[in-house]
Amino acid sequence: MKSSDQKPNQGDSRRDFLKKSSVITAIALTPGVAVKAAESNADERFAELFEKIPLKLTVNNKAYQTTVEPRVTLLDYLREELHLTGTKKGCDHGQCGACTVHVDGQRVNSCLSLAVMNEGKKITTIEGLANGDTLHPMQAAFIKHDGFQCGYCTPGQIMSAVACVREGHTNSRAEISEYMSGNICRCGAYPNIVDAIIEVKQGGETL
Amino acid sequence: MINFQYLRTTTAKSAIALLVKDKNAKFLAGGTNLIDLMKRGVTAPEKLIDINHVPLKQIEQIGNKIHIGALASNSAVADHALIKEKLPLLSWALQAGASAQLRNVATVGGNMMQRTRCGYFYDTEMPCNKRQPGTGCGAMEGFNRMHAIFGTSEKCIAVHPSDMCVALIALDAEVILANAKGERKIPFKDFHRLAGDTPQLDNNLKVDEMIIRLEIPVSNLAKNYHYLKVRDRASYAFALVSVAAAFEISNNKITDVRLAMGGVAHKPWRLTASENFLKGKEATLTNFEQAAQLAMKDAKGFGGNDFKLKLAPNTIIEALNLAKSKA
Numbered sequence: 001m002k003s004s005d006q007k008p009n010q011g012d013s014r015r016d017f018l019k020k021s022s023v024i025t026a027i028a029l030t031p032g033v034a035v036k037a038a039e040s041n042a043d044e045r046f047a048e049l050f051e052k053i054p055l056k057l058t059v060n061n062k063a064y065q066t067t068v069e070p071r072v073t074l075l076d077y078l079r080e081e082l083h084l085t086g087t088k089k090g091c092d093h094g095q096c097g098a099c100t101v102h103v104d105g106q107r108v109n110s111c112l113s114l115a116v117m118n119e120g121k122k123i124t125t126i127e128g129l130a131n132g133d134t135l136h137p138m139q140a141a142f143i144k145h146d147g148f149q150c151g152y153c154t155p156g157q158i159m160s161a162v163a164c165v166r167e168g169h170t171n172s173r174a175e176i177s178e179y180m181s182g183n184i185c186r187c188g189a190y191p192n193i194v195d196a197i198i199e200v201k202q203g204g205e206t207l
Numbered sequence: 208m209i210n211f212q213y214l215r216t217t218t219a220k221s222a223i224a225l226l227v228k229d230k231n232a233k234f235l236a237g238g239t240n241l242i243d244l245m246k247r248g249v250t251a252p253e254k255l256i257d258i259n260h261v262p263l264k265q266i267e268q269i270g271n272k273i274h275i276g277a278l279a280s281n282s283a284v285a286d287h288a289l290i291k292e293k294l295p296l297l298s299w300a301l302q303a304g305a306s307a308q309l310r311n312v313a314t315v316g317g318n319m320m321q322r323t324r325c326g327y328f329y330d331t332e333m334p335c336n337k338r339q340p341g342t343g344c345g346a347m348e349g350f351n352r353m354h355a356i357f358g359t360s361e362k363c364i365a366v367h368p369s370d371m372c373v374a375l376i377a378l379d380a381e382v383i384l385a386n387a388k389g390e391r392k393i394p395f396k397d398f399h400r401l402a403g404d405t406p407q408l409d410n411n412l413k414v415d416e417m418i419i420r421l422e423i424p425v426s427n428l429a430k431n432y433h434y435l436k437v438r439d440r441a442s443y444a445f446a447l448v449s450v451a452a453a454f455e456i457s458n459n460k461i462t463d464v465r466l467a468m469g470g471v472a473h474k475p476w477r478l479t480a481s482e483n484f485l486k487g488k489e490a491t492l493t494n495f496e497q498a499a500q501l502a503m504k505d506a507k508g509f510g511g512n513d514f515k516l517k518l519a520p521n522t523i524i525e526a527l528n529l530a531k532s533k534a
Contacts, residue, residue: 053213070213073242113312160307167307
């Protein structure tokens, strides 16, 4: 890869520019010997430095076959590779729940899972909940009950809320709070989030 | 995160073979603690061996013991009908730990292998004998509100944060470990260790070994039991102090009793002297209070955690009271 290939042009989005500039940074940070090797035989050396491995998985019912560095988290893979930026990076350490997605139907923190650990799995993100223009019942309930202010934690809250209903941990406000404790809302919309979950549970729809 | 070589295997035998080849290799199960530590630069293994596809997720009763595979998830164990019926103390303790998302991924073996740790262990700018032996302990004279009061060493006063392990030590669990030559079985109480002069070691697992499963005897402790976790917020926080309490009453006398604490030592802390005191006695408040006092012998505060010297016995008494009122 020649450096001239990496110049951002006007057609690039901000995200594409950030991606390309981070590649430039990665090469700049490698030891001198490696950089020299990279200059003499760029593509070969590049592959060796990053050691990508094959990955097959399904995201929102779409199959992907790709290669990825082992250190890339599922969260970064979804956001940076697949451009599914609905899933949010909050703390990046499993403490806030903003990155919650479903893996084979179970809610997990995508920031603490490596993409390669999800070989063959079915992932659902916030983008996969709505049916065309029809919102998922939980999305509609969050809007109706004002279950958010700034909205940053909302995708994670909704993914966690859907799982919470499926798991059957919605028998009281206290139980909902306990089983939603892995999702932090700094704006403090908790009472409204619980209202939204209760409404969906009482609606009795299979989620 | 510093990059690493990633390997994946589907059998325990090949996982162990890969492990012994390279002393800088680590097993990767749920990853909820390991990946976090790698992101923070606290640890940087050169090789990760992904064992998630090794078939060790069984939860079953064989004879008078419940077998739980090392790779069963925390939520699978907590929600399993067999565990809820026969080992409800374990189910409760698991539900008290972490968050729903983490419990879905974290495994039983990983829960045992999570680092005994504190804020100084996480902060790579600070001294920590556990992270970097010989650099000193930041907590000893620093912020030590969360820290140990039992079995402390001059090198380290961090606590093992698991809830699951507190229930397992109380239930007399056994751990089945395997290396290339075969398996061995050790009591759960001998799995974790005190810091002593080697705080970098959290447990007695050998470098060539893998946790295969737990075996937990079915007992008559499923009636009077309680797991009481006291923490800074109502959910999703480590214990300041936690107590697993269970007993069996026959003819108004306590015939079997188990007491263990979390959040107070470098390992799950079994209260053997208190148990011995309670055996054969009536389940009265006075006896519970005396048992709690016995548990506090040799307890030592470090300033910030002095409150635990009072909180711990009170939590023991309350856990026993709640276990009694459950029947």
